[in-house]
Amino acid sequence: HNILFITRDDQVYGLGLNYWGSLGLGHNIPVESPESIPELNHQNIREFICGTTFVLALTGDSQVLAWGHNDCGQLAREPARGGTTAYLKPERIAFFTNNKFITQLSCSYNHALALTSDGDVYGWGNNRRGQVGCGDVDDLEYIATPIRVKFTNNYKIKIKAIYCSGIHSSFALTVDGYVFSWGNNNCHHLGHDIPECVLKPQIITNIFNIQTVCPYGHRTYFLTNEGLVYFCGLHTNRQNVDLIQKTPKLSDIKHNFRDLWQIQSYHKDMPFITALKKHNLNNNKTNIVYMIVESNQTIETKYEKFDVKHETKAIEVTPKPVIKTSEVIQNNKIEVTEVIPKPKTEVTEVIPKPMPRQRNPVKTQPIIEKRISNEDMNHSSDSYYNNTFEELSVVGSGGFGTVYKVKHRFNQRLYAIKLIVLKESMAELNDRLLNETKNELKLRSEYVIQYTTSWLEDNNRLYIQMEYCSHSLHDILAAKAPVFGRQSPTKPMQSHEYYVSSELFRELLECVQYLHAVWPQVIHRGLKPRNILYTENAKRTGRFLKLSDFGLGNVFTAEHMDPKWTGSNKSDALYMAPEVIGSDDPNRFTTKSDVFSVGVIGQHVFDINIKDKKSVKVYEKTELNECFKQLWDVLTAMTAPDAVNRPECSQVLQNSIKWSISTPIAKNGYDLNAILAKTAKQNDYQFIHKYILHKIKS
Template identity: 25%
Template sequence: MNVWFVTNDDLVYTFGNNTYGKLGLGHNLIVNKPEIIPELCAKNVQKFINGDRFALCITFDQQIYSFGSNECKQLGRHTISNDNNKPAIITYLSDKCIIDIKCGSYHSLALSSAGTVYGWGHNNRGQSGCGQQQQQQQTLDCIDSPTHESQKIHILEEVKQLQKLQSKFVVKFYDTWIESKILYIQMELLSNSLKDLIELKAKTFQRKTSEPMDCIEYYITSHIMLEMCECVEYLHTRQPPVIHRDLKPANILINDKPLDNRFLKLCDFGLATDHNRMGSESELHTKNVGTDKYMAQEVREYNGIDRVAYNEKSDVYSLGCILLDLFDVNSNNDMQ
């Protein structure tokens, strides 16, 4: 049980079991006697709403604070490290004149004075009201004032590519906006990647890395390979073709509760580029982009040349390197 209360002099106290840091004290230790929440004092808090692993509160001036677990993005804000355990304003709602809030177990809802309802968090049964039912969550990412021009370009390129690539083969893009010089990107949340699967696969099947796969593991691995190839084929059959340029296990995400029996989706299109052939098989593109282990030889830097000729086959090379990892094949150094 967790308890919050406000005194006549506008001090906010709390105590309780504090699982997932949902008391808003900056830690997840049990609190047996009331302690002050400094961030909420003198804020004229009107109401607290208790979710399963998180909490919201609304102030008299219609500001919404959230704290606790953010595993399903139910806090409605970007969190770093353990700052989710302390109350902070959901800035997206600051100017929306919110008059009421509600929580489910892993999702949240807010009602504005204009009658608009905002929803965020887990949406496996459509409970957040954000379009069709999704077995996965929605994530609300934000990038705070990128300091380098290259970082800004990377972010904007990813947004541009995601807007074009609305498909079951690619992580779903929902929305983007700029607020207080912060760029927010709302997209589908898939928590696991092929990198995680590769690291755990041999152990799951109780196999040493030097031992061959049994027929079941081989069948599952082959199906994963097929889905990977279909994802890359989707990019390369666009008009014009799209070269991902940073294919690696960490950029292939896993949907553990798919609606269409597909488990893999591509993400991180910050380095992706269109390939306009213009009657030629190859076009000049930026050199030396991507992750070294999975980078094709023609993409690497040579002789100080800024742009080199390559095409979507560079992704196929990256795909082959991933398959070596997936099938637990020891490649020699010059293949990498």
Template identity: 30%
Template sequence: MSLKEAIKLKARVFDRQLDEPMDCMEYYITCEILLEVLECVRYLHELNPPVIHRDLKPDNILIANDIINGRFVKLCDLGLITIQEKLSQTNTAGVGTPCFMAPEVIFGRKYNTKADIYSIGATIERLFDIDINESRDKYISSDWSNKYNKLFDITISATKTLYAERPTCDQIIEQYNEWAIDSTVVTNDVEFNEKLQQIKHKEWKLQLTPNYWIKSIDKFYVFNDYLGFNMMFVTTDDRVYGLGANVNGSLGLGHNQWVSEPQEIIELSNKKCIKFINGSEFIVCLTRDNCVYSCGNDRYGQLGQGSEDNNYKKPMIIQINDNNDLISDVSCGSYHTLVLTDNNEVYGLGRNDFGQIGSRDTTCESITKPEKIKFNENYCIKSVHCFSNSSFALTSDGQVFSWGENSSNQLGLKSNNLMICRPQLICNLLGITSIQSGAGNTYFSSDYNNKVYICGEYYNENNVIDIQMTPKLLENSLINEMFLKEIERLTKITAQYLVNNNTFWLYDNCIYISMDYCIMSLKEAIKLKAQVFDRQSTDEPMNCMEYYITCEILLEVLECVRYLHELNPPVIHRDLKPDNILIAHVIRNGRFVKLCDLGLITVHEMVSQSHTKGVGTPKYMAPEVRFGRKYDTKADVYSISFIIEQLFDTDVNDSRDKYISHEWSDKYCKLLNVIKHTMQPVYDDRPTCSQIIEQYNEWAIDSTVVTNDIEFNEKLQQIKHKEWKLRIENMDSEPELWAYPLTEQQSTGAEHLAT
């Protein structure tokens, strides 16, 4: 198996909940696995010349069943390895798996074997269930809490953004006795052998089951009941299995006990099952041979097994009529079943307290044997649909019949009756291809013209519950109601630090947004900057004027982000990058830098709060966001660190000698320290925007240094002229006013549209 599979199994093998500490034996075994992983990677790194794996992750670490040469851990997937011939050399950017990729690899900078160490740090977190942003108190009452604390420190060191600060594999191995439990602590336990046998048995049982089933599953069906989820699946050799909550025997196993491991449903095996449909506590199965089997609870006779009781019924074939007609479609409501035969006849059985069976003129408690439902012979029924206590039949030309419960006008009929006992044709519906009903309303959709109709209860444009008796066409404005509300919300977020969405309007099925005009993004400015100031390469230091202007840009970026973070409650941008920082042509309120693309912002209402995983752009994403852990405004600060690097053409992993001969070399060193601290893997160790701004005089040049230059005005005019000339040369096309049809933007955020 892979280490990824082992990690999934490990907690279950040792009967541990994910928030609980490991027991002595699990911790010891996990340390031994880590030791062997480190030895594998050390082997590559100590070759001559050293080799970088570049895709270390639990998927690429395999565990052998038989111990060979005293080892059971091996590395695989060596397709991305590269030889490191120099101490620090340029290698391919973005190689590996993003979650385990070192920052220097993501950004395409020089990197070495320490890139693998970063991946090991991320692997240790998963192996030991560590979150470096959480407390270390998990093992505070354990005899080996000091060992865990040492391992915690190693994990932080291994995931440092500066590769020079990461340890080597050899250094971590040398500290083995400080973070690992000695084997005698485990083996001296009087119950050691008994525990070991129990673990081996449970491991074998857990290991065998998932691997076998996953490889052999052909199709599966998942449904839930009030106690939990259930699953039925068919294997490639046509065996049918079930597992889950099994309330009232819904899995058809003949009992109502929870099923934690797959049990074969003998009566359905080798029957060529192609479709499962569930009601409340019962299942109906359609086979390739057009037969229908039913099982589970038969309280209202919905199984068609000729009785109504609460026994836990095993699967039996439903005989529709004396002709043994074959079944082409089947559907289930809460406690009733509809079947469609291959000669287009519809039969119903089960609960009928709302007339949902549709075969009689009056309601009754239940119908235990299939009864034929009458339709006008001019209509050919194509499919049947049950929802709770309502029923629908779709004709070959896309017309719809409905009957059953109508308490919220969900049947789409011109009737206020609470129940309809016989199928009635819904007027003015044609070309319908699918029906969905529930929560008091029904949607009818057509694949031919992409139209959607609604009847029953729904929220109108004033966010008030309304009742629609007959199907109403959903106009684009209604379909995009949430989309428009999002734009409206964004137009209300106004500040000098943000690109403001001033207003929006609809015209000719298009949406237009009036926004602040900005002349370029910071990304474009960074591309132009070196050319404007005649700087030949990133290795060449900036002159006084460029460094000063760059510091001013950074200051305004920090002020923009600080504005979001100091709102009450604080707001996290979650996608800070040079593309989303715009520069205005006209300075207003003494400012020219603004943030845009607010489509991913989120409110941070609690000190420790979970947010969506993996939001933003991978290059600029903080580790806690990438790994789906709790995060706060410091996630934005991590993004700022890489913006600073690009803005100043610097790499914190390189030497600080770039400005050694300049008067402001100490300012540059302070800036490197700021970058270093904003990149810390533990978010509590990162500064806030306010703290960085407070240190402004330590990392920025004073304006007088620039303005006191006797050639200042002449240089400034030259720069302005060159900037204008380069901008014109780099302009792809004239600015345009874009309008987007609503129908093409339903799943797109408002800010994406605005941008």
């Protein structure tokens, strides 16, 4: 409820309600016109951070001044017992006067955080909900002397930004894009699936590569370096029904934003935060500010920036109209009901309300920006990759790069990371590839591998972090016949194996059809058994196959590969449609190119060769004869030389009743349990046993 501003000659003025002496004038009487604040003049104030009824100021020499209400020690002074709890004039916080270079402050109603230049965090004030982060609320309900916040880990955590939420919560962002949170969690706005308060900082395990945290009441937004927005906490759906998202979830927002700001509207019918997006329309770069409302919908405004621009030591107020709480929303635009005229005084900083957006401090270079020598083909010990992951083994390599099995150093989870080495001086390709991986990040489905994040090191090393799967369809096909007791591919399979093979083929068709049906459409362009992965975590969906490497083929051509790849390598050419082998023309790839690949893979799944009729003839006197005849026709059509004659995956699925069986056919003398028992104890076959038993039991 106050305004503080600094003139170019370093004079500080204030006006407003002045609750608890929060203007620093030595009294608590409301001030209707700007009044000079002597204790703040010529202090080289860098910024003011306002709590509800107290204020912190950061000076140019990194000292911290504080004044106003002190009922919980939020001014870093012991609350007076039996007397006044207000300090009406600014005073320096003694704790920060020696050897602590403060780069950022943040405060809430009655607690505060400070960030030092070496990445340490200190907290003080109200701790009844654990918001200071010291872990003890019974004996330390309030903390008057700043205490260092400990981020429990086996090595030092360096913080680059801090955020206090107005509902007694705190957040810290690490230099490599991870988020810790603690304090009140009654609506799960901390991002942890626990109902009670979090007394010590805990890492939010399912978000990574974050550039900005935006706490907003009982809801929190997280902006990634790719421009994606995650959210958690209390929100509404489009029917205005309250919902709670317990852990961060990728929003349906279609825009890729550059920044999120805590400019908050108090309009009772439509609270919102603001987000900035950079557009490139007809080669004219421009910015557009959007509102994000409670239902996570975005509304475009007519503004191009957040009305402030950063300079070396000051913020210049633009004379254009600014968002006010008296504005209303009409026709998806902000309509201004009052215009603020250009200030008569040359102002270098304005704090328009008690809780402004916490601006980022002096930024340290994040780990992902450190460069690797071009001559050094090994992972740099100073890279984001090595600082964040423990490399366990090489999973495989191919034209699209090398895949590593890694363990995350923070959450101990297993991931797969693909490293793609690009040629030097391919900036345009890098941009296209990074944009393509952004699209992959947005595909959240049971049909595809979950991509987590991606980053570029040294302009020629692209890392893509994704869900780890221990096996692929290649492994299943190698194990399937032995597990079912079929000693040779030329021997006919029994109905149980055919049933399982049909399920595998159906799942593959559904995965590819999903890519072809999304918008914008995705053509895989590189399907083969090794990039069709098997996940054991299929209890909910009953699906085990997922596609990986989708989208990469939309960017790469032969000249960009290292090592070179043209689709003519023996192992890969088997699955490539004839119209695209050796071609760098992206227009030659269509959904029918993927259909050809699926048709070839289908022949491996069922152990038949459409060029050799003997592979089907062995079924003439079996109960599967008619199914194999239909299957022969389907696979022949899918691998037709002319793409026009190939069916879509959806058509093959629609006719699956002709080539599949709904249940295995019991046969005298065939004991499935006895056959499976022969290989049940062999580790190499455990994964396919789970698949077989799940499918047959269901």
